[in-house]
Amino acid sequence: MLSVLFAMMLLAWWCFRRRWRRFGTVMATLTVVLLFAVGSGAIPRILLHPLQGHYSPAPRIDWAGTNVIVLLAGGTAVVGDEPLQPSYFADGRVLRAAQLYSECHAAGKVCRLLVTGGDSQDHGEAESVVYGRALRRLGIPETDILLETRSMTTWQNAQFSRPILVAQAPQHVVLVTSGVHLRRSLLYFGHFGIEPQPVAGDWVNPRRELFPDSWNVLLTDACMHEYLGILRYYVYNALGMNAPPSPRLGD
Numbered sequence: 001m002l003s004v005l006f007a008m009m010l011l012a013w014w015c016f017r018r019r020w021r022r023f024g025t026v027m028a029t030l031t032v033v034l035l036f037a038v039g040s041g042a043i044p045r046i047l048l049h050p051l052q053g054h055y056s057p058a059p060r061i062d063w064a065g066t067n068v069i070v071l072l073a074g075g076t077a078v079v080g081d082e083p084l085q086p087s088y089f090a091d092g093r094v095l096r097a098a099q100l101y102s103e104c105h106a107a108g109k110v111c112r113l114l115v116t117g118g119d120s121q122d123h124g125e126a127e128s129v130v131y132g133r134a135l136r137r138l139g140i141p142e143t144d145i146l147l148e149t150r151s152m153t154t155w156q157n158a159q160f161s162r163p164i165l166v167a168q169a170p171q172h173v174v175l176v177t178s179g180v181h182l183r184r185s186l187l188y189f190g191h192f193g194i195e196p197q198p199v200a201g202d203w204v205n206p207r208r209e210l211f212p213d214s215w216n217v218l219l220t221d222a223c224m225h226e227y228l229g230i231l232r233y234y235v236y237n238a239l240g241m242n243a244p245p246s247p248r249l250g251d
Contacts, residue, residue, distance in 0.1 A: 001220045005035055038220050039212020047223035048204065052179030055200045061100070063109040064171030068146075070196060071097040072157050072177040072185060073117025073127035084123055084130045089178065092202030094131055097176045098138040100199065113140060114164055116148035116157045126150075154181070154229070158188040165194060165249055172197070173249070179203040180222055184229045191233075193246035 008031040015024030037043045071094070075087035086094055097113060104111035113135060117127030126149035136142055148164055151157045165173065177185050179200035186198055206216045236242045 001038055001217050001224065005031055005038075008034070035212055039209065039214075039216050041206035041208050041213070041216045044206040044216050044219040044223060047220065047227070048180065048206065051181075051183050051223060051226055052200060052203055055179055055182055055198055057200070057203075059197065059199055061103070061174065061197060061199075062172070063104050063107045063111075066110045066168070066170050067104050067172045067174065068112045068114050068165060068168050068170040069097055069100050069104070069174045069176060070161060070165075070189075071113060071115045071131065072154065072175070072181070073115060073131055074178065074181075075121060076123050076125070076127050076130050078123060083133070084125050086127075086131055086134055089202075090131070093176055093178060094134050094138070094201070096199060096201035098135060098140060100174060100176065101140055101144070112144050112146055112168060112170070114146040114148065114161060114168075116151055116161050118148075118150050118152050118156075120152045154185055155188050157185070158192045158194065159243070161189075162192045162194060162246060162249070169250070174199055176201050180226060184226050184233075187230060187233055191242065191245050193248045195248065 008027055012024050012027035012031060015021075015027060034043075073086075074090035074093060076084045077087045079085055101111055101113055115128040115131045115135070117131070119126050121127075126147070128147040128149050132142075132145050132147050135145055146164055146168070148157070148160050151160045173194060173196040175182070175185060175189060175196035176199050179202060182198045182200055186196070189196060204219055204222070206219050207213050209216065233242070
């Protein structure tokens with residue numbers, strides 16, 4: 001978002017340099033209006049609702065005999081010489097996945113936790129390994145944790161999770177990620193024949209501010225990333241650049 005605003009500002013300055021005062025004034029005005037619309041929280045509020053507004057904080061889950069909870073990794077954090085930790089934006093996902101596992105186990109059902117994510121930040125350890133360590137500290141038995149360590153993107157999360165799920169043959173699949181990330185994740189997983197029940201691990205809200213706020217700019221960037229990922233999926237499909245769709249899991 002900051003890059004867009006900066007480009008608009010440069011365009012306005014160039015127009016004034018060329019003495020195109022009317023167009024320059026329009027561009028400068030639009031830049032200021034957009035800055036305040038984003039920074040005040042108006043635009044991120046509009047963008048966020050279609051992404052995360054349709055998911056219940058406590059969805060009803062009818063656990064089957066065998067279940068797999070798929071947890072999408074969301075980055076890791078380097079903390080000095082200590083082992084890598086789940087990133088600030090992933091703790092909600094990890095906690096929600098652990099809660100769901102406990103609910104499933106309490107219902108007397110068979111449940112596995114599949115954590116998917118490679119070392120996308122080049123921190124030296126796969127994100128799924130880091131999250132698996134956190135889940136074990138939350139009391140999840142190692143025997144019930146499955147790790148997918150190759151994927152670098154949400155698309156690969158879905159692609160590389162499929163063979164693991166095929167081998168597990170679950171009767172029910174639950175997908176846990178951030179609320180803002182669910183819509184795109186479900187689209188990608190559906191392409192590979194996986195139709196999980198979505199559960200949000202966290203939500204984000206913009207701040208109502210009179211003056212531009214950096215948090216609202218960050219949320220706008222996150223929303224644009226999701227919408228561009230959704231658009232790219234359909235464009236790639238139209239151009240035949242995506243892998244062929246997979247049959248529905250279990251068929």
